[in-house]
Amino acid sequence: MVEKTQRGLRKRICLLGPVNAGKSSLMNALIGENVSIVSENPGTTTDSQTRAFEILGLGPVVFCDTAGFGDQTLLGKEREEAALKTLRESDLVLLVRASSELSETDKYLYDLVCSLNLPYLVVYNKKDCYTPPLGSISTNALTGEGVRLVLQEIKKALSQSGSEPVLNGLVSEGDHVLLVTPIDSSAPAGRIILPQVQVLRELLDKRAVSTVIQPEQLALALKQNEYDLVITDSKVVKEVLSVVSPHQKVSTFSVLFARTKGNFDTFLKGCAVIDSLKDGDRILISEACVHTTHEDDIAKTVIPKLLEKRTGKKLSFSFTGGGKFPEDLSPYALIVHCGSCMLTRRQLLNRIERAESQQVPITNYGLCITKCQMGNIQRLISSLS
Secondary structure (H helix, E strand, O other): OOOOOOHHHOEEEEEEOEOOOOHHHHHHHHHOOOOOOOOOOOOOOOOOEEEEEEEOOOEEEEEEEOOOEOOOOOOHHHHHHHHHHHHHOOOEEEEEEOOOOOOHHHHHHHHHHHHOOOOEEEEEOOHHHOOOOOOOEEOEOOOOEOHHHHHHHHHHHHHOOOOOOOOOOOOOOOOEEEEEOOOOOOOOOOOOOHHHHHHHHHHHHOOOEEEEEOHHHHHHHHHHOOOOEEEEOHHHHHHHHHHOOOOOOEEEHHHHHHHHHOOHHHHHHHHHHHHHOOOOOEEEEEOOOOOOOOOOOHHHHHHHHHHHHHHOOOOEEEEEOOOOOOOOOOOOOEEEEOOOOOOOHHHHHHHHHHHHHOOOOEEEHHHHHHHHHHOOOHHHHHOOO
């Protein structure tokens, strides 16, 4: 049984190729289940099919089977657009071919992957029908021949592009770290939110000494111990900074995720735009997950109020959640994105790159909240060095 791991911690592997290259057969063979429908008829795979999987020695991944390119049916173009969306968010691409000859479609897909600067492996499928190039990764997905080699090469490729830990360079073994974790009303009953879980797990892995408190216990905790780092929820960063020593290193869960998953410099530039917002400016607030809202919802209530209070302007707000993120970002003066614990780094970078290409500033929840509450985020940035 596949271990239940959050989507944001799973590397995404996209199977890309011409129609009838055997992508669906290959995905079924890789995971050992018949997830994708297999047929000799072109265009059988319409929308991208995803399946979580665990590769021994690597960890959790998601395989994404896409529609074949070169589909001449009426829906072919739409299917290719859906495949391109999946491609842009991938950590590794399997370019699946069914011939040793390089077709025009194969060349187009190769150039496309290179233009997006995505790591890739070329997999020659249906090897029983031709002779693959010497030394290539080749397989017959229907018989399972060569599937183990494909998995080994995937493991090798993704191991070399491992993700950076959230606390990289900030915490060492034996360090004392204080986590200020108000019980978030959006968290499921009996649990804390995912960024707090991930940070706590990483502290355990680093063998640091962790103390977890609620905001009202901060003064007592500071009396009882000294801490190498204090990490707080963004919503109470103002209260925390007013209590801790000016020399105390302090960060927030959102800032740590922005530093690790996104482009921190781009987020900082986006944060600086807040003070220049004008009446009527449209702000996009984007969350990577979907959940029921409540009266103190951070996206729909807290951030809009803070932005209007900080700027003194009447702003217009739009909201997206889950996998939805507009293709056209030009109507927006600023995008405020969540901490992205449910997205991979590649998925978040894709959104940031799209914003930058359309010259729309983008920042992150934690930086935005701190800027609105404190006016100056330098204290949090200096703690990261």
